[in-house]
Amino acid sequence: MSTDVSAESPAPAPAPPGRAGAESGGGLLQLMLGGLRRNMRQYGMLIALGLIVVLFEIWTDGDLLLPRNVSNLVLQNSYILILAIGMMLVIIAGTSTCRSAR
Incomplete structure (x- = not known):
């Protein structure tokens, strides 16, 4: 009787690309970017408003806000x-x- 367990149990399957667990080091930024990509249609107008505010903030030398x-x-x-x-x-x-x- 053998005590070698590696021959009997298969190795765990690797995670699919882009769906790795917490151990892959994705973190909060990856989670936020994934959510942003999935909801781009809903956040599009807010992103456009943010870009306009930043643009006018630059053009007015900081007087806008x-x-x-x-x-x-x-x-x-x-x-x-x-x-x-x-x-x-x-x-x-x-x-x-x-x-x-x-």
Whole structure:
């Protein structure tokens, strides 16, 4: 009777490419990049907004995100925000009444 176990039990199968476990050293960055790739359509507009903010931050030499400028932007566009909220409420109310009439 032999005590050699290696001949009886096969070696574990290697992980498929790109699906390695935690021991492969993938880490949090790989997890975040994988999630970003899977949800690119959902995050596309947020990424575009971030790129626009970075671009204008560079063009204005850092004046874009100053508290004074952000306050002015909010005050200058507040009426548009109020109109957009009102339109959203009308659209939602119209959609719910159309569904209840059916």
